[in-house]
Amino acid sequence: ETGVTQSPTHLIKTRGQQVTLRCSSQSGHNTVSWYQQALGQGPQFIFQYYREEENGRGNFPPRFSGLQFPNYSSELNVNALELDDSALYLCASSFSRMNTEAFFGQGTRLTVV
Amino acid sequence: QQQVKQSPQSLIVQKGGISIINCAYENTAFDYFPWYQQFPGKGPALLIAIRPDVSEKKEGRFTISFNKSAKQFSLHIMDSQPGDSATYFCAARGNFGNEKLTFGTGTRLTIIP
Numbered sequence: 001e002t003g004v005t006q007s008p009t010h011l012i013k014t015r016g017q018q019v020t021l022r023c024s025s026q027s028g029h030n031t032v033s034w035y036q037q038a039l040g041q042g043p044q045f046i047f048q049y050y051r052e053e054e055n056g057r058g059n060f061p062p063r064f065s066g067l068q069f070p071n072y073s074s075e076l077n078v079n080a081l082e083l084d085d086s087a088l089y090l091c092a093s094s095f096s097r098m099n100t101e102a103f104f105g106q107g108t109r110l111t112v113v
Numbered sequence: 114q115q116q117v118k119q120s121p122q123s124l125i126v127q128k129g130g131i132s133i134i135n136c137a138y139e140n141t142a143f144d145y146f147p148w149y150q151q152f153p154g155k156g157p158a159l160l161i162a163i164r165p166d167v168s169e170k171k172e173g174r175f176t177i178s179f180n181k182s183a184k185q186f187s188l189h190i191m192d193s194q195p196g197d198s199a200t201y202f203c204a205a206r207g208n209f210g211n212e213k214l215t216f217g218t219g220t221r222l223t224i225i226p
Contacts, residue, residue: 042119048212055212098206098212100145102147102159107156
């Protein structure tokens with residue numbers, strides 16, 4: 001186990017709704033990254049937070065937003081859910097913004113119906 | 114825009130054999146190359162990683178070979194075991210200011226008795 005925990009593990013939402021996913025980073029880690037993994041694909045970078053500030057963003061629309069708290073845990077918020085948002089959402093934490101030895105949580109499986 | 118190309122998509126190897134997975138990248142700014150192992154329903158787990166100033170790194174049965182001039186790197190699993198059956202992802206990290214991990218599309222490895 002990596003020490004990175006995500007909640008919830010599974011979630012079903014209706015198109016148009018909003019969702020919040022949570023991530024607790026490994027002790028000592030100050031950087032959290034979020035990834036979207038569609039079925040049969042590699043993880044795609046959404047954004048990264050370093051010491052409570054966003055310091056990198058992938059090719060995702062603004063309805064994907066995030067937050068990092070003083071204890072370095074993090075949230076991913078998705079507004080106006082679309083069917084294509086159905087995926088495994090992964091959180092990774094590392095001890096620096098350089099993402100050396102980034103450890104992933106088990107993910108949150110989001111299904112949009 | 115896929116910056117890390119991974120092959121093959123799937124691989125079947127007999128127990129005790131050598132499994133080889135290949136990746137190629139385009140961005141010469143990449144400076145760290147990890148491999149992740151993912152079991153169904155789990156998040157990716159860091160397996161082994163290499164920096165471009167080293168041509169080979171070995172950890173137990175797992176070896177990364179790196180060819181900087183060809184912009185290619187590969188994972189070799191020696192004495193492959195049924196427990197190695199999983200999906201493997203190569204990844205590459207950008208340098209300062211772009212530290213996200215860019216993943217390949219994955220290789221589903223099956224080890225048969």
